[in-house]
Amino acid sequence: MAAQVTKDTLIGEMLQQDMGIAAILMAAGMHCVGCPSSAMESLEEACMVHGMNSEEVLSAINDYLAGK
Numbered sequence: 294m295a296a297q298v299t300k301d302t303l304i305g306e307m308l309q310q311d312m313g314i315a316a317i318l319m320a321a322g323m324h325c326v327g328c329p330s331s332a333m334e335s336l337e338e339a340c341m342v343h344g345m346n347s348e349e350v351l352s353a354i355n356d357y358l359a360g361k
Contacts, residue, residue: 297355300347304339305332307354311361314354321350 298307298314304326307314315326323343325331331339336354340347 296358298336298351298358300337300340300351301335303332304334304336307336308332311358313357317353317357318350321345321353323350 296310298310304318308326318326318339322345323331323339334342336351337347339345340350
C-alpha cells in the first residue's frame with residue numbers, strides 16, 4: 294500500500310518521507326519548503342498561509358505517492 298499524507302501531516306514529515314513532494318509544493322506556489330518554520334506546519338496550515346486550496350495540494354501529493 295502506498296504511503297499517504299493528510300492535511301494534518303507536517304511539512305517536515307512529508308519531506309522526510311519523500312523529497313519529491315518538495316517539487317509539488319513549490320510548483321503549487323509554496324516556495325518556502327526549506328524554511329525551518331515550515332517544517333513544523335501542517336499541510337493545511339501552510340496552504341492557509343499561502344492562500345492555497347489544501348484539498349488540491351493534498352490530492353496532487355497523494356497522486357504522486359500512489360504512482361511510486
